[in-house]
Amino acid sequence: xxxxxxxxxxxxxxxxxxxxxxxxxxxxxxxxxxxxxxxxxxxxxxxxxxxxxxxxxxxxxxxxxxxxxxxxxxxxxxxxxxxxxxxxxxxxxxxxxxxxxxxxxxxxxxxxxxxxxxxxxxxxxxxxxxxxxxxxxxxxxxxxxxxxxxxxxxxxxxxxxxxxxxxxxxxxxxxxxxxxxxxxxxxxxxxxxxxxxxxxxxxxxxxxxxxxxxxxxxxxxxxxxxxxxxxxxxxxxxxxxxxxxxxxxxxxxxxxxxxxxxxxxxxxxxxxxxxxxxxxxxxxxxxxxxxxxxxxxxxxxxxxxxxxxxxxxxxxxxxxxxxxxxxxxxxxxxxxxxxxxxxxxxxxxxxxxxxxxxxxxxxxxxxxxxxxxxxxxxxxxxxxxxxxxxxxxxxxxxxxxxxxxxxxxxxxxxxxxxxxxxxxxxxxxxxxxxxxxxxxxxxxxxxxxxxxxxxxxxxxxxxxxxxxxxxxxxxxxxxxxxxxxxxxxxxxxxxxxxxxxxxxxxxxxxxxxxxxxxxxxxxxxxxxxxxxxxxxxxxxxxxxxxxxxxxxxxxxxxxxxxxxxxxxxxxxxxxxxxxxxxxxxxxxxxxxxxxxxxxxxxxxxxxxxxxxxxxxxxxxxxxxxxxxxxxxxxxxxxxxxxxxxxxxxxxxxxxxxxxxxxxxxxxxxxxxxxxxxxxxxxxxxxxxxxxxxxxxxxxxxxxxxxxxxxxxxxxxxxxxxxxxxxxxxxxxx
Numbered sequence: 001x002x003x004x005x006x007x008x009x010x011x012x013x014x015x016x017x018x019x020x021x022x023x024x025x026x027x028x029x030x031x032x033x034x035x036x037x038x039x040x041x042x043x044x045x046x047x048x049x050x051x052x053x054x055x056x057x058x059x060x061x062x063x064x065x066x067x068x069x070x071x072x073x074x075x076x077x078x079x080x081x082x083x084x085x086x087x088x089x090x091x092x093x094x095x096x097x098x099x100x101x102x103x104x105x106x107x108x109x110x111x112x113x114x115x116x117x118x119x120x121x122x123x124x125x126x127x128x129x130x131x132x133x134x135x136x137x138x139x140x141x142x143x144x145x146x147x148x149x150x151x152x153x154x155x156x157x158x159x160x161x162x163x164x165x166x167x168x169x170x171x172x173x174x175x176x177x178x179x180x181x182x183x184x185x186x187x188x189x190x191x192x193x194x195x196x197x198x199x200x201x202x203x204x205x206x207x208x209x210x211x212x213x214x215x216x217x218x219x220x221x222x223x224x225x226x227x228x229x230x231x232x233x234x235x236x237x238x239x240x241x242x243x244x245x246x247x248x249x250x251x252x253x254x255x256x257x258x259x260x261x262x263x264x265x266x267x268x269x270x271x272x273x274x275x276x277x278x279x280x281x282x283x284x285x286x287x288x289x290x291x292x293x294x295x296x297x298x299x300x301x302x303x304x305x306x307x308x309x310x311x312x313x314x315x316x317x318x319x320x321x322x323x324x325x326x327x328x329x330x331x332x333x334x335x336x337x338x339x340x341x342x343x344x345x346x347x348x349x350x351x352x353x354x355x356x357x358x359x360x361x362x363x364x365x366x367x368x369x370x371x372x373x374x375x376x377x378x379x380x381x382x383x384x385x386x387x388x389x390x391x392x393x394x395x396x397x398x399x400x401x402x403x404x405x406x407x408x409x410x411x412x413x414x415x416x417x418x419x420x421x422x423x424x425x426x427x428x429x430x431x432x433x434x435x436x437x438x439x440x441x442x443x444x445x446x447x448x449x450x451x452x453x454x455x456x457x458x459x460x461x462x463x464x465x466x467x468x469x470x471x472x473x474x475x476x477x478x479x480x481x482x483x484x485x486x487x488x489x490x491x492x493x494x495x496x497x498x499x500x501x502x503x504x505x506x507x508x509x510x511x512x513x514x515x516x517x518x519x520x521x522x523x524x525x526x527x528x529x530x531x532x533x534x535x536x537x538x539x540x541x542x543x544x545x546x547x548x549x550x551x552x553x554x555x556x557x558x559x560x561x562x563x564x565x566x567x568x569x570x571x572x573x574x575x576x577x578x579x580x581x582x583x584x585x586x587x588x589x590x591x592x593x594x595x596x597x598x599x600x601x602x603x604x605x606x607x608x609x610x611x612x613x614x615x616x617x618x619x620x621x622x623x624x625x626x627x628x629x630x631x632x633x634x635x636x637x638x639x640x641x642x643x644x645x646x647x648x649x650x651x652x653x654x655x656x657x658x659x660x661x662x663x664x665x666x667x668x669x670x671x672x673x674x675x676x677x678x679x680x681x682x683x684x685x686x687x688x689x690x691x692x693x694x695x696x697x698x699x700x701x702x703x704x705x706x707x708x709x710x711x712x713x714x715x716x717x718x719x720x721x722x723x724x725x726x727x728x729x730x731x732x733x
Contacts, residue, residue, distance in 0.1 A: 109201040128385040158223035196504035229588035284537040299326035309382040312405040326423030338370035339410035379405035425461035508538040533557035
């Protein structure tokens with residue numbers, strides 16, 4: 001049997017196309033009748049679905065290490081989403097997500113105490129390291145890892161894929177959960193202040209966490225809406241099959257509707273809770289402008305320890321330079337009775353004692369004489385340890401000055417404050433046993449203040465609680481400051497002038513009540529702008545800080561807003577988010593409806609034609625048409641006068657190939673319209689013999705991707721439907 005001489009003049013068409021309706025004129029195929037705009041839409045949809053498989057492969061690989069498509073398992077509609085073991089581990093995944101989020105939030109909001117925590121760890125390790133910053137990085141990595149796994153799992157569920165967590169990810173989840181629990185317990189036992197910082201931060205960040213929660217629900221509405229739409233379409237399919245008698249199990253539809261109802265109600269309940277959270281939010285920074293107190297003044301905590309070595313002359317000068325109204329320090333007595341400034345129990349952290357006297361570096365600082373103490377350097381450690389992570393660089397002059405700082409005497413500190421007219425407040429440490437001044441340490445300090453320096457009494461904020469009544473008799477003009485919160489009646493009885501409280505004790509109601517009776521409130525140690533803003537909104541009078549150079553730049557409290565502004569933002573955000581969520585659900589319902597209608601009605605896709613609309617063929621009509629086509633030898637397709645080829649020869653070759661149980665490659669003109677067909681059904685056959693001049697360079701061929709027939713090549717014979725899809729979609733590009 002002769003074959004066409006010019007193979008490029010033939011157009012590939014699959015002889016087994018059960019759901020195809022081609023435009024024709026007088027039983028001749030005419031590509032000019034094709035509606036190109038409709039074909040482009042169908043091609044775009046097909047392209048989208050093939051790209052989705054690549055994304056699913058990537059997600060399955062990360063989550064389950066299943067990179068091959070045959071390893072995937074789809075969720076049966078109405079059945080459980082995954083195996084029982086996977087359900088347990090997904091529960092662990094959600095639990096780990098919540099705990100890791102709390103752990104990360106606690107460390108982020110505890111930034112105010114990073115320096116104190118690192119100094120606390122230094123007492124045990126004897127090595128300075130940014131442990132706080134390191135733990136923040138670890139917590140961030142763990143939270144990000146768990147968050148990605150949870151998002152991938154939810155995406156697989158919404159795409160109808162059974163999640164199968166790989167064993168390595170299961171070990172990772174259990175490891176993250178164990179580390180977070182251990183970290184929380186350790187912080188609770190040894191450094192509880194970090195929990196207080198996180199608790200206080202909620203007063204500031206609660207309105208913005210509410211906004212974040214709404215944004216998160218809006219983002220989650222996308223996969224939720226997709227899942228809801230798929231369940232709805234599956235229920236319609238089952239209902240139609242039940243009506244036709246193809247399905248006997250009527251409970252499946254009820255299960256689908258039950259899952260649909262439970263998932264939607266759960267989503268709406270969580271959304272409603274987030275919407276109503278502002279009713280329980282109480283923040284001191286949500287107030288009217290006229291009720292905002294004056295800006296708190298600053299007391300330099302050991303001077304300005306981020307600009308110079310702590311408790312040195314240079315540090316206090318820097319604090320005064322940046323506008324401090326008071327200076328805070330720590331006082332202890334040398335072995336020969338000289339009061340000097342030192343915070344730590346030993347000299348190891350802030351001096352070079354380990355270089356000069358390495359065998360004595362573990363001794364208490366008060367067991368050294370002043371003659372030894374004044375020879376120590378108190379500045380070089382500042383550059384070696386760099387006690388704060390983000391320190392501003394010093395000028396060469398300041399750097400040289402800082403490196404030559406020494407241990408400072410109390411008398412020199414008081415003279416500086418007296419000269420600059422600055423308040424002073426200090427902690428006074430009692431010397432250890434066998435110290436000559438163990439029982440006379442307060443008397444010795446009072447002698448320095450009153451006799452040696454002649455300090456102005458109204459500038460002294462007397463904080464030590466021991467022998468307070470005796471101090472009041474000896475120095476009645478000192479302002480008595482208490483370090484703990486007591487009932488108002490007790491404070492008045494003790495003639496207390498002020499309170500020096502930790503930031504965890506901030507309470508705007510108590511502060512206002514104390515202020516009425518002339519009792520001021522100082523809060524320590526405030527380093528972060530958000531915490532300073534909270535103290536400002538609460539009505540605090542002054543704060544002790546390490547970051548005076550940063551806090552002085554704040555002109556208005558962070559997160560401050562009036563009740564009307566917050567109410568407007570709250571309602572507007574709720575309204576906009578509700579509209580977006582409704583639109584997302586409607587979009588998924590509308591998008592999935594068309595595909596499920598094809599399954600419900602068992603319609604074939606309409607091949608678009610120019611000037612012809614609503615052309616549909618059901619399966620019965622196609623089968624009848626197939627029977628008629630079997631009696632026809634060939635259908636000519638607009639032969640050209642110049643075409644001398646015999647179309648009958650090509651038709652006979654196609655029949656011969658079919659008799660050998662071989663499948664020819666589908667033309668993209670069929671594949672781009674109907675997608676894939678997993679059943680081998682006899683369909684219309686359209687032998688073609690279009691002239692090369694008629695086809696070459698036509699817009700229809702370019703859009704459809706119609707390639708010229710090379711029927712006898714083995715490369716065109718594809719034996720499974722997935723390969724046919726891949727071959728067809730590749731011809732588009």
